[in-house]
Amino acid sequence: MTTPCHESVPPCALAVQRVSKTFCSARGTGVQALESIDLAVGSGEFVVLIGPTGCGKTTLLNIIAGLDHSDRGQVCFEAGMNRENALAYVFQHYTLFPWRRLLANVAFGLQMQGKKRPARNAAARALLGNVGLGHFEHAYPHELSGGMRQRAAIAQALAVEPRILLMDEPFGALDDATRKDLQQLLIDLWQTTKMSVLFVTHNIDEAVVMADRIVVLSDRPGRIVKEITVDLPRPRDQLTKPFTSRLLEVRQAMYSGARSVRDT
Numbered sequence: 527m528t529t530p531c532h533e534s535v536p537p538c539a540l541a542v543q544r545v546s547k548t549f550c551s552a553r554g555t556g557v558q559a560l561e562s563i564d565l566a567v568g569s570g571e572f573v574v575l576i577g578p579t580g581c582g583k584t585t586l587l588n589i590i591a592g593l594d595h596s597d598r599g600q601v602c603f604e605a606g607m608n609r610e611n612a613l614a615y616v617f618q619h620y621t622l623f624p625w626r627r628l629l630a631n632v633a634f635g636l637q638m639q640g641k642k643r644p645a646r647n648a649a650a651r652a653l654l655g656n657v658g659l660g661h662f663e664h665a666y667p668h669e670l671s672g673g674m675r676q677r678a679a680i681a682q683a684l685a686v687e688p689r690i691l692l693m694d695e696p697f698g699a700l701d702d703a704t705r706k707d708l709q710q711l712l713i714d715l716w717q718t719t720k721m722s723v724l725f726v727t728h729n730i731d732e733a734v735v736m737a738d739r740i741v742v743l744s745d746r747p748g749r750i751v752k753e754i755t756v757d758l759p760r761p762r763d764q765l766t767k768p769f770t771s772r773l774l775e776v777r778q779a780m781y782s783g784a785r786s787v788r789d790t
């Protein structure tokens with residue numbers, strides 16, 4: 527269910543309220559993926575969701591995006607915003623259209639919005655330039671490296687000028703150097719667009735590099751174990767004491783999330 531968001535301090539772009547989800551199998555057994563999740567993303571805020579594999583991170587993003595439904599609870603948006611006009615989603619798995627050249631891939635969302643070809647191509651071209659793929663507009667996805675595809679996926683999501691961007695482990699399959707490049711690219715784009723971001727990762731370093739706030743989920747069923755504000759200046763120096771103390775805080779919260787489930 528989608529309703530306007532009334533949480534106003536700080537201004538809230540997106541709020542997940544008491545969301546629970548159980549998947550039922552054909553044999554009648556259930557897998558509870560999420561338990562009573564309450565999560566707000568402020569306007570212009572960068573929130574990182576971190577938790578162990580299988581704890582329901584993708585399920586939560588799918589529920590926010592309207593690709594799945596919750597059993598209980600609701601998702602609401604800032605007044606004037608809804609899934610159709612505010613949201614874009616970079617999926618966990620590679621989602622460019624293999625039969626479309628890069629320009630047409632990036633322009634896809636604008637095409638769906640009914641934008642005329644010259645306008646959508648101009649916008650897509652500018653975005654490809656912003657993500658460092660200006661010379662590849664005629665390439666097909668299979669002609670690109672993994673890092674280039676992720677750049678293209680980011681450009682594709684940003685083409686519709688989302689106010690809220692959902693990203694599900696977008697850099698999970700990349701080598702360290704490419705991951706760092708794309709982290710910086712995303713931070714630059716986020717700072718320029720002032721959009722709200724909800725970003726999923728397994729990687730504790732990545733969480734502390736990127737987040738204004740880190741939300742730590744427990745083992746399945748995913749419950750919020752802790753929220754950690756990361757008020758460090760950007761770009762963040764990973765060798766400083768405040769950075770490493772935040773890493774430790776996240777790691778401890780993840781361990782406590784694992785224990786709390788074993789103990790129940």
Ligand SMILES: Nc1ncnc2c1ncn2[C@@H]1O[C@H](COP(=O)(O)OP(=O)(O)OP(=O)(O)O)[C@@H](O)[C@H]1O
Nearest residue numbers: 549550557559578579580581582583584585586746
């Ligand atoms: N469509 C589905 N049908 C049945 N069970 C599902 C379905 N989707 C997810 N699940 C189960 O729900 C749980 C949460 O899955 P989800 O993909 O949300 O985890 P995740 O935190 O994103 O994991 P990962 O970090 O590995 O991507 C898992 O136990 C998974 O098996």
Ligand SMILES: [Mg+2]
Nearest residue numbers: 583584585618
């Ligand atoms: Mg996932």
